[in-house]
Amino acid sequence: MALKEQTLTATKKIKRVTVHDVARVAGVAIGTVSRVVNDAPSVTEEVRSKVLKAISELGWTPNAAAQGMRGVSARMIGFIFSDIRNPLYSSMVKGAEDALSDKGYMLVVASSNSQPEREVALVKLFTRRRADGLLFTVEEESDADMLQTIKAARFPVVLIERELALPIDTVGADHFNGTRQATEYLLSLGHRRIAMISGGKTNRVGRDRLSGFLQAHQHAGVPVDRELLRLDSFATEYGFRETQVLLGMSKRPTAIISSGMHLLSGVLEAVRMKGLDIPGDISLITSNDTELARLATPAISVIRYDPYALGREAALQLLRRIARETPVEPIRIEIPTEFVLRQSCSPPRS
Template identity: 90%
Template sequence: MALKELASASNKKAKRVTVHDVARVAGVAIGTVSRVVNGAPSVTEEVRSRVLNAISELGWTPNVAAQGMRGVSARMIGFIFSDIRNPLYSAMVKGAEDALTEHGYMLVVASSNSSPEREVALVELFTRRRADGLLFTVEEESDAGMLQAIRDARFPVVLIERELALPIDTVGADHFNGTRQAAEYLLSLGHRRIALISGGKTNRVGRDRLGGFLQAHQRAGVPVDRDLLRLDSFASEYGFRETQVLLGRERRPTAIISSGMHLLSGVLEAVRMKGLDIPGDISLITSNDTELARLATPAVSVIRYDPYALGREAALQLLRRIARETPQDPIRIEIPTEFVLRQSCSPPRMIVK
């Protein structure tokens, strides 16, 4: 008998606490417990306190998988970006996190390491985890697997600095007008051979930057030498190599627009190795206001925007989409850029024809 009683007591101890137990102890309906757990604002403070006390007393832990199966919001947003080492993404994540926290959502971030295959795996993971929505900066806008993964996702998606052939909201900086203003300024100084070094010619950022560059030349009636367009990478070593090639030409550029955070260090190194003076021998403008741009000698003029504001606006748009507060048609939102003039630009010392 003693063994049976011990076994019975052990079974009672091991019995799993359920949401029904919490509802019974708190004296509320099961749905009320779910609303408290998910931070619904419709619950009174008195009821919320009773439920939380019952959860604490019983030691109950919500079953996230079961919540998802019942259609209960996980209050979780995913954020997939390409490179965890890029400080731009850190600022975007902070902006998104602050906005989401204010509305009771948790942000879960993941880096794809610039791999479309990993992007697909991450989208599928957030789908299985019943995320409420996704912020996403894709690596390849035309990747078929990634496009299908987004089609199959059961939550709204807002793209950051990218566009897809899908009806999805996008939020990005106004790179078109920022680059146009920079090129127009150099043209006004008398530059006629301006190089553009950038990456992303197959994504929104690269297309917009090139479009602004070309429009500035078209408005000024100045033809563009396509050989001065180097648009294949944002990497520092690419900036170094292409700047060396450009400055080694007989008809070298008199100005460079370096459009990409990591490009600037490579461009500056190549200019120094050639023994050229900034801005006397070559004028320079870069994008993204970094510590290097501010502390270089001379300080480098920049096309600047606020990545924190970009991340925050993307999160707010996603929340509007989750709440169905926006029109069904996709929305394109642009964060303004500004051209900050420093000491790295001057009229060309000699006209290179």
């Protein structure tokens, strides 16, 4: 009998409090407990008070989110980017992760698939999960719902390669000077009809690249034919189609700047289909140093930067913002670009 009583006592001692116990004591459904823990706005204050009181009485600690209600940091940073297939983001994630792990933070990544409504949902999710901060490459800089969601977020945000009409830190590559330098080089070779294929004309990257391209022409006193500007997408198919259109013009370009990692393969395929030679018939410069750019014949000149350094610097700035070690005013940080000359450029044929 003594042994049985001892076993029962031990069983009582190790019984774990669960969400079911909290729901029973508070007199609510299990889903309501979950909504309170995740700070859902649909819960009334009366119900919220009952649940929180039950949690306190039972000593229930479900997860990091519940700890967050008592003011304990989750030690978690979110990272939202547009396309998980883009290898640039994997390098940025690695740079950010290395910087954050040194300080004891976990990095949680999410892909928005370039959908603004999904970005809004992800920001709200990180808010409910009590993230300490967010790294973000927003798809549409002017999206009203996104702007409102970020303003309502209870954590600091650092934008990567983007800028918003909000007082938020931003970290990006110096695309302006990289593109300007590449364009100046082509102009110095004698090119006067230089095409540019790119996307992102409504975001920081696209604007900076176009500004660098236009400034180089302006300083050289060379007018820009707007028909040579194709700025609507970073997709491979877009690069293929628009290169075909450009090379089919009666007065075709003598050089192309392909600004976007996925564009290059489409551009090269279109040039090959036209039976043209690089650089004899057309000079070519691309952005982002990929295997394709290095291994193509001839190797393609590139405007490149270090995405690992970009991700790391963004994470370090976010840590400084969390620790309140930086001025209140938003900061813009730029990672340098460099123009790497290979064998894909030559003076235009007369």
